[in-house]
Amino acid sequence: MDISDKVVLTAALTGAVTPKAVNENIPMTPEEISEDAYRVWQAGASVVHFHMRDDEGLGTMDKERFKRTLDLLATNHPDCDVVVNCTTAGDNRAGYAERLAHLPYVLPEIATFDAGSFNWTPDGIFDNGPAFLDELGRLTKSLGIKPEYEIFDTGMIGNVAYYAKQGRLEAPFHFQFVLGVLGAMSATVENLVYLKGLLPADSTWSAFGIGRDHLKIMYATLALGGHVRVGLEDNVYYSRGVKATNVSLTERAVRVIREFGKEVATPDEARQILSLPRPALRDQQAR
Numbered sequence: 199m200d201i202s203d204k205v206v207l208t209a210a211l212t213g214a215v216t217p218k219a220v221n222e223n224i225p226m227t228p229e230e231i232s233e234d235a236y237r238v239w240q241a242g243a244s245v246v247h248f249h250m251r252d253d254e255g256l257g258t259m260d261k262e263r264f265k266r267t268l269d270l271l272a273t274n275h276p277d278c279d280v281v282v283n284c285t286t287a288g289d290n291r292a293g294y295a296e297r298l299a300h301l302p303y304v305l306p307e308i309a310t311f312d313a314g315s316f317n318w319t320p321d322g323i324f325d326n327g328p329a330f331l332d333e334l335g336r337l338t339k340s341l342g343i344k345p346e347y348e349i350f351d352t353g354m355i356g357n358v359a360y361y362a363k364q365g366r367l368e369a370p371f372h373f374q375f376v377l378g379v380l381g382a383m384s385a386t387v388e389n390l391v392y393l394k395g396l397l398p399a400d401s402t403w404s405a406f407g408i409g410r411d412h413l414k415i416m417y418a419t420l421a422l423g424g425h426v427r428v429g430l431e432d433n434v435y436y437s438r439g440v441k442a443t444n445v446s447l448t449e450r451a452v453r454v455i456r457e458f459g460k461e462v463a464t465p466d467e468a469r470q471i472l473s474l475p476r477p478a479l480r481d482q483q484a485r
Contacts, residue, residue: 204463205455206425206471208404209238209448210247213431214257214288215321221434223443226251228263232270234444236278238429241445242452244468245281245308249288249431257288261300268304279465281474283308283346286334290322294330298337307474309338310374311345311367313354319381324350331357335366342475347373350382355396370473371401374427377415378408385411387418394422402472406432416451420458425471426451 211234212225225231228250235246250263264284271278284306286297301309311334318324338345345367347358361367375393378385383393385407397403404425407415412433416426428447436442436450452462463471 199461201463201467201470203460204467204471205420205460206244206402206404206468207242207448207451207455207462208245208247208283208425208427208429209235209243209444210249210406210427210429210431211235211238211444212249212251212429214249214251214285214290216430216434217255221430221441223441224430224434225444226255228267228270232267232274235267235271235280236275237445238448239278239280239465241448242462243280243448244463244465245283247283247285247310247427247429247431248306249285257290259286259289259292259296259300261303264300264304281308281465281468281472282306283310285310287312287324287326287348290325294327294333297330298334301337301343302341305341306343307469308344308346308372308472309334310348311335311338311358312348312350313357314351316350317381318379324381331361332364332366335361335364339366339368344372344472344474347371348376349373349393350376350379352383352393352396355393359398369398369400371398372472373397373401373403375403375405375424376408377405378411385415387414390415390418391422394424409433410435416454420455420460426455 218224225234250258252258286309312326315326383389404427405415405419406427428451429444436446455462
């Protein structure tokens with residue numbers, strides 16, 4: 199099958215907020231997160247998106263937690279070649295420097311670039327100010343890490359264009375549409391179509407809907423030629439009243455993609471589709 203018929207499938211395992219009291223399958227510790235990463239890779243995920251939790255189960259940007267989790271994955275499962283994608287927004291208590299400290303420490307292939315601030319109702323302000331985005335762009339470029347531009351609203355696409363003009367970001371771009379957060383764009387097919395129409399030429403893109411809008415956005419994304427994200431960070435139920443696991447959500451996405459007539463990209467195919475630097479080159483750039 200041609201590479202254009204391959205879909206990059208990202209599994210977002212835990213997020214920063216939802217507690218085990220809501221769904222006991224949410225991984226919290228480095229051991230649990232690394233094992234879930236391996237299991238979703240076995241189930242077909244091309245990319246794993248990593249958040250960390252502290253001892254109280256809250257999101258943390260502790261660089262040692264990132265390192266321990268990724269070290270456990272590499273040590274316990276050396277066969278796992280999944281693409282590593284790390285958040286830069288896993289703790290609203292963390293300052294800008296703390297949100298970036300893990301990037302040179304663990305060198306993920308992808309790091310999220312939440313391309314603007316907004317009121318994440320009712321929890322507070324999701325702060326991604328100009329100084330942070332400028333430094334995040336500079337750092338990812340210098341380290342050879344691919345930014346994944348998290349788009350919660352239309353103006354954020356303009357922010358990406360601005361920092362690209364400043365030389366902080368480089369094409370080709372990869373966008374992730376995040377739909378259904380209260381305070382940002384709602385998870386409708388109309389909004390998804392509109393956002394896709396705003397993208398620069400030669401960009402790749404993915405999308406997901408929060409909670410019960412998850413499947414609607416997945417189906418529309420496939421119809422529009424995009425890539426897919428699933429996982430307990432975004433949706434804790436498989437169906438009404440049935441708690442999900444990261445594996446069950448991944449397995450369903452694999453089936454849906456195949457029923458649509460496409461195939462899930464292997465990690466190496468995902469690297470090709472997303473124009474990721476080769477790991478050896480990335481490591482050399484970081485020295």
